[in-house]
Amino acid sequence: FRPPLITVPIAFFLTSLVSYLIHLNVRLSFRRFSWVLAGPQTHRIHHSRLPGHCDKNFAQFFPLWDVIFRTYYHPQSDEYPASGLVSGETVSSLGRALNLPFSEWHRMISAKLSTPPAFRDPQEHPQTILTNIGNPEPRP
Secondary structure (H helix, E strand, O other): OOOOOOHHHHHHHHHHHHHHHHOOOOOOOOHHHOOOOOOHHHHHHHOEOOHHHOOOOOOOOOOHHHHHOOOOOOOOOOOOOOEOOOOOOOOOOHHHHHHHHHHHHHHHHHHHHOOOHHHOOOOOOHHHHHHHOOOOOOOO
């Protein structure tokens, strides 16, 4: 199996096109087929500020994976929630958008490491703290 070399730029173009499509700010729904093929409405749930939409609809192409892993949320026909950061922060530059995940991780790690020792297990090593960041389950 040796696909022609032109396949690579065509595939890149098509995946980019689909990425732009699902991120359009338009009221477009695939209705009954939204669990088969991702569209702007389905993916908008992924970017919603509403708590019930958190960690839902990750798919860029085929929401079947979200269905399988139980992260699929089927929007109502007129459901187009406000999207953006839960904090309400407005990101006004590409640099800030690219830096945001790293600054958030830094904030979480700093908060965890700055917890006074009286509230931490004295046997806990800093490396263990780093690996437990984001773990919502309390330790026994």
